[in-house]
Amino acid sequence: MITWAIAKNEEIGRLSRWVADQIWPGQGRDFGNCQGMAVIDGDILIGGAIYHNFEPEAGVVEISAASTSKRWLTKETLRVLFQVPFRDWKCQAVVLRVSDHDEALHSILFRYGFERYRIPRLRGRDHAENVFVLTDDAWASNKFNRKNEVH
Helix, strand or coil: CEEEEECCCHHHHHHHHHHHHHHCCCCCCCCCCCEEEEEEECCEEEEEEEEEEEECCCCEEEEEEEECCHHHCCHHHHHHHHHHHHHHCCCCEEEEEEECCCHHHHHHHHHHCCEEEEEEEEEECCEEEEEEEEEHHHHHHCHHHHHHCCC
16 A cells, blocks of 8 residues: 655655655765655655755755655645645746756656756756646646545
């Protein structure tokens, strides 16, 4: 069964390093001051999302995520993943940075209501970065949230 948990205390650092190792293998990176959400299948960690670069005055946070299984990104995981910044932290925008090559994630983000800004060379001399932005208005009105509304 797929479940999720918000990381606490020392778990945050371990999850941050795990996600960073999935994204940048062998580089020993992490996300510094961050919060995280772990996705677990039984007792195996299969995915993680890290909230970082939080700018409370601007109401913006960046999310970086990684997984070892396509099963990690359930509707419930998506609901919680974005509920934390928008409902709990009152953010007005969430940012994700995505490679040109991750077309599957591009498709998911477009369907979820993100807008894309492609910036040449942001990943290196010959590599663009796609900055995806989801506003609180787009999040609140997307079809995934309308299905979860309680009246």
